[in-house]
Amino acid sequence: MSKALVLYGTRYGTTRGISDEIEKIIKAKGIVTESYDLKEYPSKKIPPLKDYDGVLLGTGIMMGRWTKSMKNFVNKRKSELNKIQDNLGFYVCCGEASEQTKIKTAINKYITLKLEDIGLMPALIDAFGGVYDLTNESAITGITRKIVIGIMKNEYGVMDPEGRLHDFRDWTQIKDFAVKFSNLIVK
Ligand SMILES: Cc1cc2nc3c(=O)[nH]c(=O)nc-3n(C[C@H](O)[C@H](O)[C@H](O)COP(=O)(O)O)c2cc1C
Numbered sequence: 584m585s586k587a588l589v590l591y592g593t594r595y596g597t598t599r600g601i602s603d604e605i606e607k608i609i610k611a612k613g614i615v616t617e618s619y620d621l622k623e624y625p626s627k628k629i630p631p632l633k634d635y636d637g638v639l640l641g642t643g644i645m646m647g648r649w650t651k652s653m654k655n656f657v658n659k660r661k662s663e664l665n666k667i668q669d670n671l672g673f674y675v676c677c678g679e680a681s682e683q684t685k686i687k688t689a690i691n692k693y694i695t696l697k698l699e700d701i702g703l704m705p706a707l708i709d710a711f712g713g714v715y716d717l718t719n720e721s722a723i724t725g726i727t728r729k730i731v732i733g734i735m736k737n738e739y740g741v742m743d744p745e746g747r748l749h750d751f752r753d754w755t756q757i758k759d760f761a762v763k764f765s766n767l768i769v770k
Pocket residue numbers: 592593594595596597598599642643644645646647648676677678679680712713714715723727730731
């Protein structure tokens with residue numbers, strides 16, 4: 584039976600939601616799947632990557648950066664990752680990819696250029712739109728909240744963004760990606 588490993592880094596939970604959806608789809612294809620939040624699960628405990636038929640990495644973007652947990656994981660395991668590039672998927676979840684015309688730029692900025700430094704080119708890459716949570720329950724507070732309100736108004740043209748959840752994830756794009764990832768594994 585084929586085995587997949589799904590690892591993600593998230594600050595506000597958006598990337599967890601995407602990873603959960605991808606996991607559901609690949610499991611439905613009969614692929615045995617393990618999934619870990621890199622912040623909660625020590626990277627040392629993650630088994631050798633060659634034990635899996637496919638590995639998927641996903642991270643949210645803040646101020647142009649991956650999560651620290653993803654950065655550390657990729658740096659620590661880069662030689663292993665290099666050996667499994669043909670069975671490796673990598674995606675980012677970011678504001679920039681919220682518009683279809685900007686997806687290519689987001690892929691280039693947040694994946695290709697960052698992985699180029701370590702000579703890594705995964706077989707499958709994509710960038711998904713993100714979420715800006717401005718509900719009253721949101722973890723985005725203080726000055727960060729003010730910045731996000733400014734972004735919603737100036738970049739997205741939302742006149743009254745407060746108190747709402749602005750979700751730009753395209754679930755069709757995410758499902759298509761999950762199917763492509765399954766096809767990498769089950770050849
Ligand atoms: C303070 C802040 C900074 C952000 N900076 C960027 C950025 O530099 N580029 C971008 O494309 N998206 C940016 N975003 C959008 C996030 O990538 C988006 O909210 C995503 O859903 C976060 O994913 P996570 O919850 O999994 O961490 C930012 C969001 C916040 C709240």
